[in-house]
Amino acid sequence: MPPDISSLSGGSLIVAWQLKDKNVLIVGGGDVASGRIESILVADAHITLIAPRAGLHPLTKHFIDNSDRITYHDRVFAGPQDLADIDMVLTAIDDVEVSRQICALCRERKIPVNVADIPPSCDFYFGSQIRSGPLQIMISTNGRSPKLANIIRKRIETCIPDHAGEAIEKVGELREKLKERAPGVGGDLGKRRMRWMIDVCSSWSMEELALLDDKMIARLLDEGWEKNQVPRLEDVGGHTKKASANATSVRSPSLLLPTAVGFVAGVLCSAAFLLTRPR
C-alpha cells in the first residue's frame, strides 16, 4: 500500500552526514558542547572550539587535552572571521543574543548551523544516539521532547542484538573484499553481488557474522561467492557455542518450508486482526 500522502509531513530528513576531514566550529565549552564534540569526533572531522577556559566542562577539557583534531581558542566568539573555512557551526552557549548573531552570520554564508537552545536557529537537530562500532541509531522527536527521545533510546538499547556492532564491522570487511573480486558499479554483476550479500546477511546470525576473520572471509568468498551459494559458518572453518537456527544454507528446502508456513500463518493472523478490528 502506498503511504498516505497527508502523513508525509512534520518530520526531518534523517541522514548520515559525512564530515570526514571537514571543519566544524563549536562555540561554547559546557555540558552540551562536550556532547557535540563527541559526536563530531566520531565523524572524523576537525574541530575548532571557541570558549573561555573558565567555563569548560571537565569532559570538554578532556577532549581538548587528548584529541589532535581539536584546535582550541580560549576566548569568546569574535565575529565573521571565526567562520572562515568552516563547513558547519554548532553553538552551545548561554547567551541567546550571540547565538542568534552567529546563526544569522552562518545563514548569510550558507553554512549549516545548530543552535542548541533555539530550534528555529537550527538547520538540523541533534538526536538521542546509540553507537556500537559502525552502528549508529538516532532517535528524533523533531524538537517535541528531547527527554522522551532519551527514554526511548534507553529502551531501544535493550533490544539491539548482541554482537551487532562486530557483525556490521565484519560484513563491511566482507563487502570490501567482495568488491575487490567483483569490481564495478551497477549492471548484472552489481545485482548478483547485492543478492549474494542479502543471502549471507539473512542466513547467518549476528553472532556468526561477528566471528568472521580474514581467513574465513576468504573461504566464504571462495566457497560461497565463486560457487554462487551461501555456505554455513562451519563450512568456512568457524564454530559457535550455540548452533543457530539460521545457520543453514539458504538453499535448504527443509528450512524454507517451516519459514514459509510461519510467514503464511503470520499474514493470515494479521488479516484476521485487521478484518475483525472495530473501526
Ligand SMILES: C[C@@]1(CC(=O)O)C2=NC(=C\c3[nH]c(c(CCC(=O)O)c3CC(=O)O)Cc3[nH]c(c(CC(=O)O)c3CCC(=O)O)/C=C3\N/C(=C\2)[C@@H](CCC(=O)O)[C@]3(C)CC(=O)O)/[C@H]1CCC(=O)O
Ligand atoms: C536528544 C538530545 C541530543 C543532544 O543534545 O545531543 C537533544 N536534547 C537532549 C536532551 C535535553 N535537552 C533539553 C532537556 C531538558 C528537558 C526538556 O526541555 O524537554 C533534555 C533532557 C535532559 O537533559 O535530560 C532541553 C532543550 N533541548 C532543546 C531546547 C530548546 C527548545 O526546545 O526550545 C531545550 C530547552 C528547553 C527549555 O528551555 O525549556 C532543543 C533541542 N534538543 C535536541 C536534542 C534537539 C531536538 C531533539 C528531539 O526533539 O528529539 C533540539 C531541538 C536542538 C538540538 O539540540 O539539536 C539530548 C538527549 C540525548 C540523550 O540523553 O540521549
Ligand SMILES: NC(=O)c1ccc[n+]([C@@H]2O[C@H](COP(=O)([O-])OP(=O)(O)OC[C@H]3O[C@@H](n4cnc5c(N)ncnc54)[C@H](O)[C@@H]3O)[C@@H](O)[C@H]2O)c1
Ligand atoms: N539542546 C540541548 O540538548 C540542550 C540541553 C540542555 C541545555 N541546552 C541549552 O544549551 C545552552 C548550553 O548549555 P550548557 O549546559 O552547555 O551551558 P553551560 O553554561 O554549561 O556552558 C555554556 C558555555 O558557553 C560558553 N560561552 C558563553 N558565551 C560564549 C561566547 N560568546 N563565546 C564562546 N563561548 C561562550 C561558556 O564559557 C560555557 O563554556 C544553554 O543555553 C542551555 O539552555 C540545550
